[in-house]
Amino acid sequence: MGVAEVAEYARVSRQAISNMRNRDDSFPAPVEELRSGPVFLESEIREYFEPRGGSAGRSAPMSDSVVRHVPAEFDPLDKANLVASVVSALFSAPAQPLGQFEPFNGSGIYCVYYSGGDELYAPIADGDPSRPIYVGTVHGRTRASSETLSASSSPALARRLRGHAQSIEAVERHTTPTIKHPLFVRDFSFRCLVVDEMWAVPAIDSVMSRSAPIWNSVIRGFGAHTTGSSRRAVKAAWDTLHPGRQWAEPYEDGYSVEELETLARKHFSRSLETGVGI
Incomplete structure (x- = not known):
């Protein structure tokens, strides 16, 4: 999710999201920084906003111990x-x-x-x-x-x-x-x-x-066919970690192999914690 998608999910402005990132150390760290902006894991964004009453947050728990459940109609054509x-x-x-x-x-x-x-x-x-x-x-x-x-x-x-x-x-x-x-x-x-x-x-x-x-x-980059014509184009992360496609070789690496290994391990570590992707 980019900043715009996070803002839409939380029903706040993009500036509000930027302020949260700057002021709240518990705000999820991006998994990648692109030229267009940071990219976040949707599972971490949901986990962050739900306790705060975000748009997808659950309603507050009932004060009494009685469990009330009204079955919703299931529509197979929904x-x-x-x-x-x-x-x-x-x-x-x-x-x-x-x-x-x-x-x-x-x-x-x-x-x-x-x-x-x-x-x-x-x-x-x-x-x-x-x-x-x-x-x-x-x-x-x-x-x-x-x-x-x-x-x-x-x-x-x-x-x-x-x-x-x-x-x-x-x-x-x-x-x-x-x-x-x-x-x-x-x-x-x-x-x-x-x-x-x-x-x-x-x-x-x-x-x-x-x-x-x-x-x-x-x-990223496995599905790419070329890196592009921009003079500032850099090699996709996939081609850095898995070199071999000839058209990608002339471009400089945007990350080192070690940095990409760290990103991958963090990705799987988060997946184990949230259940997303694992």
Whole structure:
């Protein structure tokens, strides 16, 4: 979450959030500082504001010891419940090896999983469907126009997954004894769901909030195709930690490997405390 999203969540101004950061030492520290501003973990923001009566805060406990509960009507067609069913279908889809799968048509959502031996990613290497290392969505649109295609009419999803496999294969080819965090495509799998864009976007947002995949939130850049044309462009965190993609090599590192290791371990430590992503 950026400052604007935090302010919207807390129903205060951006300036109020800046004041809180400056005056309250318990305000959550950002997980990353981008040019556009700090980025915070949604779980930590919720944990900070709920006791203070934030917009998502729970009502104050009743003064007496009687537990009063009035069951709410469950609407299976409510948007939140429909989105939850899409997420459940994604997590229930069969896992397939990222490096070798049959071509297919479809756009929608996907999760990439790691099962290798790098201790840095050990907390998510247990095969749990709700602990992806990266998630993404592919919309059913052509590059030549904004024409919307049906969810099953384009090979865009398979093409995206193959691109991810190629990124990991580039790192694998670059592996030397001095590389601290090599990657091997055999250690990666994916689950995907061909689904209309109407449901793909809220579903992947739900997965992001629930799972906080590290390659989406801390070690960013896995899904990038180029670093950009800016003279001040720096190498993405993912390419610093996992070098190998040739187009990224000319750029300077924005972080050291050691700094990124520290960020990753803090991310997983917070996840253990909050239950988000673990």
